[in-house]
Amino acid sequence: MQKTVLAIFLIVVSLFAGYNHADAQANTLTVEKINSRADSITSVTSLLIQQNGELLSEAYFNGMTASEHVNIKSASKSIISLLIGIAIDHDFLEGTGQPIKPFFEDYFERNSDPVKEKLTLRNLLTMRAGLETTSFHNYGRWVTSDNWVHFALGQPMQARPGGDMVYSTGTSHLLSVILTRATDSSTRSFAVKYLFEPMNIPVGGWDRDPQGYYMGGNNLALRPRDMVKIGQMVINEGTYEGKRIISERWLRDSFRTYTRSNFNPYNYGYMWWKKTVCEYHVRFAWGFGGQYIFLVPELDAVVVMTGSLEQASQSRSYKEPVFNLLREDILPFLQQRERSVLTR
Numbered sequence: 001m002q003k004t005v006l007a008i009f010l011i012v013v014s015l016f017a018g019y020n021h022a023d024a025q026a027n028t029l030t031v032e033k034i035n036s037r038a039d040s041i042t043s044v045t046s047l048l049i050q051q052n053g054e055l056l057s058e059a060y061f062n063g064m065t066a067s068e069h070v071n072i073k074s075a076s077k078s079i080i081s082l083l084i085g086i087a088i089d090h091d092f093l094e095g096t097g098q099p100i101k102p103f104f105e106d107y108f109e110r111n112s113d114p115v116k117e118k119l120t121l122r123n124l125l126t127m128r129a130g131l132e133t134t135s136f137h138n139y140g141r142w143v144t145s146d147n148w149v150h151f152a153l154g155q156p157m158q159a160r161p162g163g164d165m166v167y168s169t170g171t172s173h174l175l176s177v178i179l180t181r182a183t184d185s186s187t188r189s190f191a192v193k194y195l196f197e198p199m200n201i202p203v204g205g206w207d208r209d210p211q212g213y214y215m216g217g218n219n220l221a222l223r224p225r226d227m228v229k230i231g232q233m234v235i236n237e238g239t240y241e242g243k244r245i246i247s248e249r250w251l252r253d254s255f256r257t258y259t260r261s262n263f264n265p266y267n268y269g270y271m272w273w274k275k276t277v278c279e280y281h282v283r284f285a286w287g288f289g290g291q292y293i294f295l296v297p298e299l300d301a302v303v304v305m306t307g308s309l310e311q312a313s314q315s316r317s318y319k320e321p322v323f324n325l326l327r328e329d330i331l332p333f334l335q336q337r338e339r340s341v342l343t344r
Contacts, residue, residue: 029333031057037325043290043311043318045070046224048304050232051334058225062308069204069221070306073287076220077172079195079230081125081271083187084175085250086194092182096122096253096270103178107153116153119161124175125270126258127167130159134170142170148209149177165259165268169217172271173209176216187214199233199240201226217271218287224304231293231302234283255283264319277323278331290318294326299334 031049035057038047045064049057060066072079087093101108101117108117116131123129132155134142145151152170159166176187183190188206196203204221206214222230233239238246254270261267267274273284285293290307303326307318 029329029336031059031333034325034329034333035059037329038305041318041321041325043307044305044322045308046304046306048224048228049301049330049334050228050303051299051301051337053232053300055225055228056337060224064306066225067223069223070291071205071219071221071287071309072227072285072291072306073289073309074169074218075227075285075287075291075293076215077169077217077271078285078293079191079220080172080175080179080187080216081254082195082230082234082246083179083191084121084125085246085254085270087179087182087190089247089250090194093121093178096120096125100124100174100178103181104149104153104174107150111154115157115161121175121178122258123161124171124178126268127165127171127271128159128162128259129168129171130157130161130163130166131155131168131171132158133166133168134173135168139169146210148173149211149213165262167261167263169215172217173213173215177213179216180213186212187216195245198243198245199226199229201229224306227293227304227306228302231295231304235295235297235300235302277327278335280331282326290322292322296331296334299331299338301334303330 034049035047038044038059039061045062046060047057048055048059058066084093088095098121099117100119100121119129131152132138134152134155142148142151148170152168152174155170179187179190188203192203201222204223205219206221207219208214229240233245234251237248238244238251254272255274256269257267257274259268265275273286275282275284280296280298283295289309290305292303292305294303294305296303305322
């Protein structure tokens with residue numbers, strides 16, 4: 001009996017010691033140490049950490065400055081998703097079940113296709129249109145074509161609509177064209193009026209296709225601190241400084257899981273990625289080279305990281321050190337701060 005009691009006592013002591021060790025490790029984390037580790041990742045050019053609406057750290061590396069606009073690459077897709085939601089909120093679009101055919105009558109009159117004509121906004125938003133990709137090995141051919149819309153719609157069907165994910169920037173570009181035709185204004189003008197100007201965000205460069213449509217899903221430039229603003233607005237369920245930017249309902253629908261990447265362990269909503277890191281459900285916008293807006297609702301936190309495009313490669317080797325930093329340093333630091341607030 002005494003041996004049993006002693007064994008239980010030793011187990012409890014061991015668990016308590018382990019808990020204290022973990023807490024002590026979290027307590028030793030500081031923004032200075034986190035930034036030092038970020039600086040050691042050669043691809044990282046900025047790291048901004050915000051919690052409970054308070055900017056805890058804003059650091060720049062490898063010669064980057066706060067005033068610079070960054071090409072956020074495919075993180076632009078998450079911005080396009082927000083713009084589609086805003087257009088639906090303001091009745092420019094009917095909803096995600098709306099077919100795309102009426103927006104591309106000029107194409108379908110000459111290229112009738114009963115399958116493609118029934119594609120919906122939801123199919124595009126979730127990358128489940130089934131059209132062969134215009135990214136990866138086809139990207140160069142697509143962006144050097146005379147008509148990006150016709151090239152994207154002309155791709156053969158690789159999957160069943162609403163079936164497997166086929167990641168394609170041409171698919172997200174169709175959403176930009178739809179937005180332009182539905183609102184009778186350019187995607188950039190619409191974004192400035194309904195998203196960027198209300199949040200005091202100056203837009204940098206933004207590529208256009210040969211017909212003048214702003215690129216849907218790539219090559220939009222924003223400052224990292226403005227990426228934080230967008231993340232905080234989403235964390236705040238669609239409001240910014242008391243102003244309603246987008247509906248809560250759209251954001252709830254945006255972060256449901258509709259499909260999963262064929263290449264990464266990530267789930268996909270309406271052009272937002274999702275992954276569990278530690279025990280937290282992290283949502284994120286992601287662009288080539290390491291452009292990230294991480295949202296951690298459980299910790300009321302936004303983490304923005306940008307990366308050097310010069311050092312990026314198709315192997316996406318920047319991903320592992322970025323997620324290691326998030327998992328091992330940033331989230332434990334934010335968790336410890338949240339605990340401190342709750343125990344005051």
